[in-house]
Amino acid sequence: MLSGACAPSKPVERLPSVVEVPPPAKDIEPSEDFVPEPVCQPTRVPWTGKKLAEVPISEGDPLAGRFTLAQALDGLGGRGGLVASIDTSMGIIDCELWPHLAPLTVANFVGLARGLRPWKRGEDWVKEPAYEGSSFHRVVPGFMIQGGDPAGTGKGDAGYVIPDEVWEGAEHDRPGLLCMANRAPNTGSVQFFILDGPAKHLSDSFTIFGECVPQKLVTAIASAEMIAGKPTSPVTMSVRIARDADVPTPPGLCD
Secondary structure: OOOOOOOOOOOOOOOOOOOOOOOOOOOOOOOOOOOOOOOOOOOOOOOOOOOOOOOOOOOOOOOOOOOOHHHHOOOOOOOOEEEEEEEEOOEEEEEEEOOOOOHHHHHHHHHHHHOOOOEEEOOEEEOOOOOOOOEEEEEEOOOEEEEOOOOOOOOOOOOOOEOOOOOOOOOOOOOOEEEEOOOOOOOEOOOEEEEOOOOHHHOOOOOEEEEEEOHHHHHHHHOOOEEOOEEOOOOEEEEEEEEEOOOOOOOOOOO
16 A cells, blocks of 8 residues: 555445447437528738838747737637736736737737747747736836736847738827837837837837727836836736627627
């Protein structure tokens, strides 16, 4: 007997060597009125923005740089608009995502948040929610709050890059806009920022892919006590993706 194991009070009853399997049920014929629900796949809205750049494929990327909105939304039920709830240690920020304007960026963000898009941690490619436990590591009052780095240093990425999607009419003209961070043109990856005020000097260079509320929470995070632009008390986060019937369904998504 193994040390610490509990002995059964009576001998274990053994299964018979032959188990009778019931015959398969007969197929049920659908009625004439039955109409199967169509399988709905996101469709790409014609692109009218700045020409997309070709970006290098990262060595070892299991998807070779290809990840679609359909893959990002796999298994996500519900109807209505696509929303991201950023649950921070200071409260919840709700962001409406714009896949019709920035489909590659939204697919990337949603895929990373849901753990469907592989990303590189150290030497390994993993499929885990990338934003879980990350933080807003850089805040500038009146400008923006930046976060989403799994490494927590502000220098990390997902092991690959995506191109900028500068859609027609895109302007960083108000607080609350959700944007992709980058270190140079066409180097978006995992980090993002939310504007705390207009920043028109960023237009034409940083992808806008949604809008967030409440603004007072964004401002509160931007105004947190900090040292060298980094909050003294980490503002941590997790990101949840859902469909919201109270948000209009954007072009390209079906209800």
